[in-house]
Amino acid sequence: MSFEGVAKRFDGDEARDHYAARDLSLTIERGELVAVVGKTGCGKSTMFNLLIGLIEPTAGRVSVLGVDPFHRFDALAGKISVVFQNDRLMPWRSALANVAYGLELRQMPKAQREAIAMDWLRQLGLDAHAHKYPHSLSGGMRQRVSIARAFATDPEILLCDEPFSALDELTGARLREEFRRLVKETHKTGVFVTHSIDEAIAIGDRILVFRAPGHVAAEYRVADALQRQDEESLKRDILANMGDAPSTGNGLPV
Ligand SMILES: Nc1ncnc2c1ncn2[C@@H]1O[C@H](COP(=O)(O)OP(=O)(O)O)[C@@H](O)[C@H]1O
Ligand SMILES: [Mg+2]
Missing domain, CATH: 3.40.50.300 (P-loop containing nucleotide triphosphate hydrolases)
Known part of the structure; x- marks a missing residue:
């Protein structure tokens, strides 16, 4: 760069x-x-x-x-993946579906993209919260989801x-x-x-x-x-x- x-x-x-x-x-x-x-x-x-x-x-x-x-x-x-100050998660998607979103855009099959998303949530200590929606997560957890989302697409x-x-x-x-x-x-x-x-x-x-x-x-x-x-x-x-x-x-x- x-x-x-x-x-x-x-x-x-x-x-x-x-x-x-x-x-x-x-x-x-x-x-x-x-x-x-x-x-x-x-x-x-x-x-x-x-x-x-x-x-x-x-x-x-x-x-x-x-x-x-x-x-x-x-x-x-x-x-390129981006993480902003504001987490910019989609409130109508679970943590897992937010993390899997970039892979969904690439038309990766559901089982595969969810496995990858789950793996990133696990790496960030959030596997137990994968099915929760952003509003029920703390600010720190939401930012963990954003980080998982950024890594999930392997940029x-x-x-x-x-x-x-x-x-x-x-x-x-x-x-x-x-x-x-x-x-x-x-x-x-x-x-x-x-x-x-x-x-x-x-x-x-x-x-x-x-x-x-x-x-x-x-x-x-x-x-x-x-x-x-x-x-x-x-x-x-x-x-x-x-x-x-x-x-x-x-x-x-x-
Ligand atoms: N879209 C814009 N229109 C006019 N001025 C802007 C715009 N974006 C940033 N600026 C100005 O450019 C300067 C640098 O802003 P910015 O890059 O946001 O700084 P930082 O991220 O370091 O706080 C500031 O004076 C800001 O007001
Ligand atoms: Mg700034």
Whole structure:
């Protein structure tokens, strides 16, 4: 995956255009698990939406598995799975049917797709809840279902946009550990967007520090960085590179 000199401009109010990404260049190798960390509003989700081909860059090139994700959206179908902050489960489907959905779209026979879905639910400790509907599951369990759903289609790339930030600390920490383990065991490529420095250090092989307007201000190979400095000093470094938060209308940091 790569971004080369990418810009994304949104039309602003009062004729002031607004850059959500500018001079954004980065490369992510296959098999890497990269955490993207930055303050709210710095352009992380914009980068994410460019990666999944939801929006078109104003300038520069985005390449995912060798193709332009915006113009070749179909070519990437099934090769990328996404986990968002909001679980986006279908409320009228059981956990099992949610996880099996992507395989159903591929017309996999019911018994086979349900076996795969059940296996992923088991890996996430949810086999006993497979036939429950999302409304009767906790937030943490729903996010486990989303993770199972993301893995069930056996994609090459997993992309997460702040998937655990609405969960309590302990639940989030557990899920992040399991997510990292599963990505590594299955040898997938992962991009994990977060505003939490702790989370970025816990998840990433490498950390890209984003700064507004969406560009990479610094990057760290976590294992190497932790040989050179202790975790506290790495956190301070990352925080310094995140820069000032863009201000909101009421003068409070967002
Ligand atoms: N569709 C849009 N139209 C106009 N401005 C947008 C749009 N999406 C994002 N932005 C702006 O781009 C900047 C980056 O947003 P975003 O990528 O969502 O940041 P993050 O995910 O890091 O919080 C923000 O200033 C945001 O208000
Ligand atoms: Mg965001």
